[in-house]
Amino acid sequence: MRISRGxxxxxxxxxxxxVGRGLPDSGCSxxxxxxxxxxxxxxxxxxxxxxxxxxAARYAGDLFWWENAAGTGARxxxxxxxxxxxxxxxxxxxxxxxxxxADILGASWDSSTVAYWINDxxxxxxxxxxxxxxxxxxxxVCAADLDCDGDxxxxxxxxxxxxxxxxxxxxxRASEWAExxxxxxxxxxxxxxxxxxxSxxxPDILTAACSNSGIVWWENINRGSEWTSxxxxxxxxxxxxxxxxxxxSxxxADIxxxxxxxxxxxxxxNTDGSGTGWNRRAIETNLAICAVHxxxxxxxxxxxxxxxxxxxxTVRWWENADGRGTxxxxxxxxxxxxxxxxVHxxxxxxxxxxxxxxAALTDDRIRWWKASAVSLVSNTR
Numbered sequence: 001m002r003i004s005r006g007x008x009x010x011x012x013x014x015x016x017x018x019v020g021r022g023l024p025d026s027g028c029s030x031x032x033x034x035x036x037x038x039x040x041x042x043x044x045x046x047x048x049x050x051x052x053x054x055x056a057a058r059y060a061g062d063l064f065w066w067e068n069a070a071g072t073g074a075r076x077x078x079x080x081x082x083x084x085x086x087x088x089x090x091x092x093x094x095x096x097x098x099x100x101x102a103d104i105l106g107a108s109w110d111s112s113t114v115a116y117w118i119n120d121x122x123x124x125x126x127x128x129x130x131x132x133x134x135x136x137x138x139x140x141v142c143a144a145d146l147d148c149d150g151d152x153x154x155x156x157x158x159x160x161x162x163x164x165x166x167x168x169x170x171x172x173r174a175s176e177w178a179e180x181x182x183x184x185x186x187x188x189x190x191x192x193x194x195x196x197x198x199s200x201x202x203p204d205i206l207t208a209a210c211s212n213s214g215i216v217w218w219e220n221i222n223r224g225s226e227w228t229s230x231x232x233x234x235x236x237x238x239x240x241x242x243x244x245x246x247x248x249s250x251x252x253a254d255i256x257x258x259x260x261x262x263x264x265x266x267x268x269x270n271t272d273g274s275g276t277g278w279n280r281r282a283i284e285t286n287l288a289i290c291a292v293h294x295x296x297x298x299x300x301x302x303x304x305x306x307x308x309x310x311x312x313x314t315v316r317w318w319e320n321a322d323g324r325g326t327x328x329x330x331x332x333x334x335x336x337x338x339x340x341x342x343v344h345x346x347x348x349x350x351x352x353x354x355x356x357x358x359a360a361l362t363d364d365r366i367r368w369w370k371a372s373a374v375s376l377v378s379n380t381r
Contacts (some may be wrong), residue, residue, distance in 0.1 A: 027334060027367040030357070032077050035060035037366050039357035041050050042346035043093035043102040046123040051346045053357060054081075055366055056088035056106060063088055063106055065123065065368075073348035073355070073368060081117055081126050086110035094143035103174070105139040107156060114138050114156045119173065125196040131167050131177060134181065136160040139145050144194035144203045146224040153224070155182075155205065157189045164189060164207060181229045182218060187211040195244030195253045198275040200256075208242040208257060215242045215257050215268075217275060232268055232278055237261025245294035245303045247325040254307050254325070258289035265289050265307055265318070267325055283328050295345030295354045297371035303372075308340040308358055315340050315358045317371060333374050338363035 031037075036059030045052045050071035053272065055064050063081040082088075087110030096103045096116055103349035104117040104126065113133045117126040132138075137160030145221040146153045151172035155163050164182040188211030196216050206220040215232040233239075238261035247254045252273035258265045265284035271277040289307040297304045307316050315333035334340070339362025345354040348368050357368040 010294050027369040028073055030066050030366040030368060031078060032365050034064065034364050034366060036361055037364055038088070038341055038361055039090045040342055040344050040357060040359045041091050041093045042344055042357065042364060045093065045102050045119065047101055047121060050350055051348055053366065054091050054093055054104060055359060056091040058088060058361065061086040061088055061110070063091060063104065067123070068348060071350050077327055079123060082106070082128065089139045090141050092142045094346050096143065096152055096169065098151055098172055105141045105143060105154060107141040109139060110136055112136050112138055114141055114154070116154070116174065131178065132156070132165070135163065135165065139190055140192045142192055144196060146194070146203055146220065148202050154175055155192050155194060157186070157192045157207070159189055162187045162189060164192060164205065180224065183229065186216070191241050193242065193244060197244060197253050197270065199252050201271045206242050206244055206255065208239045210238050210240055214239045215255065216274045219275070230275060233280060237265070241292045243292050243294050247294065247303050247320065249302050249323050250341065256292050258292055258307060260288040260290060263288050265292065265305070269325065281325060284330065287312055287316065291342040293343045293345055295353055297345065297356065299353045306343045306345060308343045310339045310341050310361060313338050313340055315343060315356065317356060317374065331374050333369050337365070337367070
């Protein structure tokens with residue numbers, strides 16, 4: 001067990017103003033020049049009541065956040081969090097020190113680092129701390145209360161060493177950490193998420209790996225002290241992503257994922273709510289997807305699915321037509337979004353409904369779209 005007490009580094013505020021021009025069918029720009037835009041997250045980083053966007057640039061090695069200046073998504077002001085984070089692969093936002101504001105987590109492939117930045121409360125200054133500088137091929141990071149003690153812990157993945165690791169927030173204020181291994185046999189792991197997949201009240205772990213291990217969920221035994229692996233679908237080739245959500249409106253967590261090798265987007269029904277039985281249902285069979293997300297995009301009370309295809313330069317969402325996941329309508333968001341690599345959902349215009357936001361690795365862009373506007377552009381079954 002290693003205790004992490006990273007020396008803080010305070011990052012000063014640097015800003016750039018980007019002005020949007022409303023919301024055309026092609027979407028509204030957040031940034032058009034973010035070198036290797038790979039990962040995004042949504043949070044209220046300046047505590048002003050609206051949703052801002054956070055991003056990681058793979059090639060520039062930057063972490064930026066964009067202030068939703070008017071609260072409507074029409075004007076964005078960029079702020080540097082970190083400009084020396086080589087191979088920035090992932091960002092995530094959560095209140096790690098329990099002071100009521102949103103902090104930032106990041107994973108760096110090139111420096112094998114998982115780090116976090118503490119928010120001064122306004123998003124103007126960030127203090128960096130290192131959790132781990134030896135997680136080879138650090139590729140994913142998120143936060144959850146894995147030991148059920150009331151504070152947020154951190155979960156990360158090292159692609160080059162096939163490791164999934166979590167760090168226990170010992171004092172609840174993000175000043176002392178203990179490292180715990182979930183698995184060192186998660187071959188090709190590229191994504192991690194947490195959700196209560198067995199309905200027992202604690203968070204479990206969901207991983208996606210581009211190797212033969214596919215999608216796996218890890219049962220949380222005794223408050224994170226032990227983890228039991230449950231392969232979901234080992235036949236899913238090149239499983240780059242997985243996301244947990246209730247897709248059939250029955251009150252438990254199901255799983256949506258994609259296999260780029262099969263051009264398949266599918267969801268797995270948690271048949272009894274305990275994670276012991278899963279029934280695979282196809283959503284899309286003609287697009288290689290590298291990222292998925294789930295949210296109620298049409299505000300009808302059920303959960304829809306969003307996907308990004310880097311090889312197809314496409315962002316698409318699928319409407320859960322019957323609310324039970326048995327019928328889906330496909331809506332094409334953008335087919336010229338070069339290297340579409342990740343997608344997210346958040347209410348960016350403050351109208352109470354989720355919008356779509358995506359990052360393009362090749363085109364260096366982050367944009368957002370209203371799902372209601374997209375529905376009018378393309379609707380095929």
